[in-house]
Amino acid sequence: MHVKSSYAAFSDMEIFLHGLELEHITELLKEREIPLRQLLTMGKEDLIQIGVDNTRDQQKILDAVKELHVEEVKLEELSAVTNLEFSGDEFLSFLMKLKRQCIQLKTSVQNVISQFPTDAHKLVLEWSPPHSLTKVCEDLILSAEDLTAEAVKLKMRLNKLQDGQNDDPCRMQPLVEYSRWKTTFLKIAVLTMVGSGCVFFIFKLSLKKN
DSSP: OOOOOOOOOOHHHHHHHTTTTTTGGHHHHTTOOHHHHTTTTTOOOHHHTTTTOHHHHHHHHHHHHHHHHOOOOOHHHHHTOOTOOOOOHHHHHHHHHHHHHHHHHHHHHHHHHHHOSGGGGGGOOOSSSSSHHHHHHHHHHHHHHHHHHHHHHHHHHHHHHHHHHHTTTTTTOOOOHHHHHHHHHHHHHHHHHHHHHHHHHHHHHHHOOO
8 A cells, every 4th residue: 555645845944854864944944935946055153143053953963964066067167177378286176176077976875765665655755756766867867878988088198298398309398207217316426426435435545554
């Protein structure tokens, strides 16, 4: 026998609070007319001001916000990448930021999977039709595949650029390599001087003995 929820539909806010076991502050947030988007931007002081006084409740919300937060790559940064004067360090920073976003998104999906009920009878809330949820998941998979394809193209482009630089006879050597060569040369020079000094010292001792 299928047990139907007595609730017709739930907002994103109610689903969010249910996942954190904070259903008891639902009415409070409704009274304050606080939407989920606004709640996700609040700090501890903001939560106190709207009436969320319990420290444990505050921490649950703040931890969830931190987990959901993804550092966005701004459009200005994307356009700056095409600048010929864009340094290698800046581009590396850009790629690392994208990587962090992917890791955070993967972690969010893993957390959802770990908490997702496997038995339909355990669902407290009435959800959207399963086929619509499945469709969104299919779109998500396609988006992830598109991202993978673009990342592969970028990697191939970088490899081609690196090969071209290595084959360019006019290319300036990196300062690191120059510094390393200079250090090696100094070491050889010092060892040569020390070796010559030892030979000269031994030669003088031989003359004194004679």
